[in-house]
Amino acid sequence: MMELKKIFLATKKVLRPLSVWSVLAILLTSSCQQEFEKTIPDKMHNDSVDVTYGKPKVLYIIADGIRGQSIQAIEVPNINGLLNHAIYSWVSLADEQATQPGTNWASLFTGVAKEKHGVIDNDFSTNNFDTYPLIYERIKQADSTTNIRVFTTSSVFKDNLTTDTDESQLVADDDAVKSAVVTALQAENVGFITAHFSNPDKVGSAVGYDVSKPAYREALVTFDAAVGDMLNALKERPTYxxxxxxxxxxxxxxxxxPLSENDNTVFSNPVANTFTIFSASRYNRRFVSKPFIGNRFQGDFARFQGQRHAVLEMGDNTVYNLDTGAFTIELKVKKNKAIKNIYPSVLGKRPEWSSGWASNGWVVFLENDYWMFNARGTGNGNQVKGGTLADASWSSVAVVGVVRDGERFVRTYTNGAFNTEASIQGWGNLDTNAPLKIGYINGNGHGEPDVYVADVRIWKAALPDDVIARYACEIGVDENHPYYDYLAGYWPVANDTDGTVRDEGPFGNHLTMTSDDFSYDRLNEYLCAPTTADLGSQVPRTFDVPTQIYTWLKISRQENWQLDGRTWLDQ
Structure with missing residues (x-):
C-alpha cells in the first residue's frame, strides 16, 4: 500500500483533469488484477489448448528386460526413427538392487525411489502409494477429463498400478498389448495410454539378455515392430x-x-542398464551418454587387510606430528567391501585406535560409505567427517589443518571437492611419540581394514582449495608442485613389492611391512570416479519419467510431493 500511495501522489499533479477518486480507482483496479493473476496456479492453464502445439497427450511404452546396450547394438528402425526429435539414453538406470521389475514399475509411476514408495521387487504389500500416489491420480486431480487407458500382460501390474484409469486390460501377450493400443488410439478423447510389454524379459531369463542370443535379439526386433505399429496408428489419428x-x-x-569390461560402477550392472526415450515433435535431438568416470590408476598394490600394516620403524617420526600448526594429509583409498560402523583405520599416527579415543595423535578411518578424520591432543579431541567413497574404485582423500585469525580449523576434501570444516582450537597439541602407520592400528572397539592405500602425501602447510582440487586426482609429486618445499613425506605405495614402502619425499623415511604375508594385486581401476548417487543423477532414471510427463502435461509439481525425479531438457 505504501508503494501504491507513492504512485498516487506522483500522478496527482499530472492527471489534474481527473478526479482524485478516479485515479485511485484505476490504480486499485490495476493492482488487484496483478495480484489476482499471481495467485492463479499453473495447473489452471491445463484446460486451454496451446494454439501452436495442441493439448498435450502421452503414449507411455514400457518393456521389461531390455538392456539399453543390447537394443543400441541392433537395427531397430522404429525406435531409432524417434531419435531425431528426442532426449534419449542407452545407459539410463533402474534401481541397482532390484531383481524383479516391480520396484522399477513403482518408480516409473510415482516419481520416487523405493525408499519412499516401499515396493521391493514384485511385493506391493508394503507400498506407500497413499503418500506417493501414482501418476494417474495426479493427472486426474489436474484434469479429471483426461482419458487414461492401460494395457498389460501382467496381473501384478494391473492389480497394483492401474487405479484412477478409465480403462485397464490384462491381455494374453505382447501382441495383444500392441493391438489394444492401436484400437485405443482410434478414440478421439484418449489422452494417456500406457502399454506394458513383458516378452523380452521372458526370453532373456531363458536364454540370456544379450543380442548374441538369437532368441533375445528376435524379441527386441519384435518389440520394435510393435512400437512401429503403435506409432503408425498414432499418426493416423484424424486430429494428430x-x-x-x-x-x-x-x-x-x-x-x-556377463560383460566383457567391468568399470566397477553402476554402469557395469546389466540388470540396472535400461534405455529411455522422450520423443516429441518440438524436441531437439539430445543424446545422454555414459558420464566420465575418471582416469585409470594402474599398478601393483599392497592389500591392507586384517592387521596388516606398514610402519615407520627406522625414520624420524616427529616429522609427521601435527602439533599446533598448519598441515595437509592426502592419500588415495580403494575399499574392497562395504564398511558398516566398524571404523577401520587407514592411515594414522597414534599409539592405539580404541573406543573413546584414549590416546593422543591422529587417524584417517572409514565409517559406513564415507571416511572420517579423528584426532586428540593435550586439550580435547573429536572427529571431522569426510565425503562419500566410491565403491570398488579409487577415491582421493585430503585433510587440511589451517590457522585463521589465531583459530585452528580442519577442512576435509574428497576427490578435490570440499566436504566439511570444524574448529579444532580446543584440541591442543596433537603430537605423539607413536610411529606413522598405513593400515591397521592396534586397539579395541574398531574393526580391521580391507583397503588399498596409495599416493600418500604429508605437508607442513595448509594447501589451499584450488591446489587440493588441481592435484587431488593426479598421481605423484614433483618439483613443479607449488608447495613442493613444504613436502614432508611422499609414499607412492604402488609397485613396492619387497616389503618396503619407499618415501620419495625429502627425508627418505621408508615404511616397513610388518609381515611377509601381504598380497600384492595388479589393479587397473578408476581414480576419482563419482559415487553411484552422483553417477545416477547424470543419466535418466526410472523415477525421472513421471517428472518429465508432469512437465509435458503442464502440471505444476508441488514441493510436498517430494519427487526424486528431474526434468530432462533437449539442450
Whole structure:
C-alpha cells in the first residue's frame, strides 16, 4: 500500500483533469488484477489448448528386460526413427538392487525411489502409494477429463498400478498389448495410454539378455515392430496434427549377462542398464551418454587387510606430528567391501585406535560409505567427517589443518571437492611419540581394514582449495608442485613389492611391512570416479519419467510431493 500511495501522489499533479477518486480507482483496479493473476496456479492453464502445439497427450511404452546396450547394438528402425526429435539414453538406470521389475514399475509411476514408495521387487504389500500416489491420480486431480487407458500382460501390474484409469486390460501377450493400443488410439478423447510389454524379459531369463542370443535379439526386433505399429496408428489419428504427443519408450529393468569390461560402477550392472526415450515433435535431438568416470590408476598394490600394516620403524617420526600448526594429509583409498560402523583405520599416527579415543595423535578411518578424520591432543579431541567413497574404485582423500585469525580449523576434501570444516582450537597439541602407520592400528572397539592405500602425501602447510582440487586426482609429486618445499613425506605405495614402502619425499623415511604375508594385486581401476548417487543423477532414471510427463502435461509439481525425479531438457 505504501508503494501504491507513492504512485498516487506522483500522478496527482499530472492527471489534474481527473478526479482524485478516479485515479485511485484505476490504480486499485490495476493492482488487484496483478495480484489476482499471481495467485492463479499453473495447473489452471491445463484446460486451454496451446494454439501452436495442441493439448498435450502421452503414449507411455514400457518393456521389461531390455538392456539399453543390447537394443543400441541392433537395427531397430522404429525406435531409432524417434531419435531425431528426442532426449534419449542407452545407459539410463533402474534401481541397482532390484531383481524383479516391480520396484522399477513403482518408480516409473510415482516419481520416487523405493525408499519412499516401499515396493521391493514384485511385493506391493508394503507400498506407500497413499503418500506417493501414482501418476494417474495426479493427472486426474489436474484434469479429471483426461482419458487414461492401460494395457498389460501382467496381473501384478494391473492389480497394483492401474487405479484412477478409465480403462485397464490384462491381455494374453505382447501382441495383444500392441493391438489394444492401436484400437485405443482410434478414440478421439484418449489422452494417456500406457502399454506394458513383458516378452523380452521372458526370453532373456531363458536364454540370456544379450543380442548374441538369437532368441533375445528376435524379441527386441519384435518389440520394435510393435512400437512401429503403435506409432503408425498414432499418426493416423484424424486430429494428430492438432495434438501434442509425448512418446516415452523405456525399459523397466535390464537383465543378467556377463560383460566383457567391468568399470566397477553402476554402469557395469546389466540388470540396472535400461534405455529411455522422450520423443516429441518440438524436441531437439539430445543424446545422454555414459558420464566420465575418471582416469585409470594402474599398478601393483599392497592389500591392507586384517592387521596388516606398514610402519615407520627406522625414520624420524616427529616429522609427521601435527602439533599446533598448519598441515595437509592426502592419500588415495580403494575399499574392497562395504564398511558398516566398524571404523577401520587407514592411515594414522597414534599409539592405539580404541573406543573413546584414549590416546593422543591422529587417524584417517572409514565409517559406513564415507571416511572420517579423528584426532586428540593435550586439550580435547573429536572427529571431522569426510565425503562419500566410491565403491570398488579409487577415491582421493585430503585433510587440511589451517590457522585463521589465531583459530585452528580442519577442512576435509574428497576427490578435490570440499566436504566439511570444524574448529579444532580446543584440541591442543596433537603430537605423539607413536610411529606413522598405513593400515591397521592396534586397539579395541574398531574393526580391521580391507583397503588399498596409495599416493600418500604429508605437508607442513595448509594447501589451499584450488591446489587440493588441481592435484587431488593426479598421481605423484614433483618439483613443479607449488608447495613442493613444504613436502614432508611422499609414499607412492604402488609397485613396492619387497616389503618396503619407499618415501620419495625429502627425508627418505621408508615404511616397513610388518609381515611377509601381504598380497600384492595388479589393479587397473578408476581414480576419482563419482559415487553411484552422483553417477545416477547424470543419466535418466526410472523415477525421472513421471517428472518429465508432469512437465509435458503442464502440471505444476508441488514441493510436498517430494519427487526424486528431474526434468530432462533437449539442450
Amino acid at each position: 496434427q492438432e495434438e501434442s504427443w509425448l512418446i516415452v519408450v523405456t525399459s523397466s529393468i535390464g537383465g543378467e549377462y
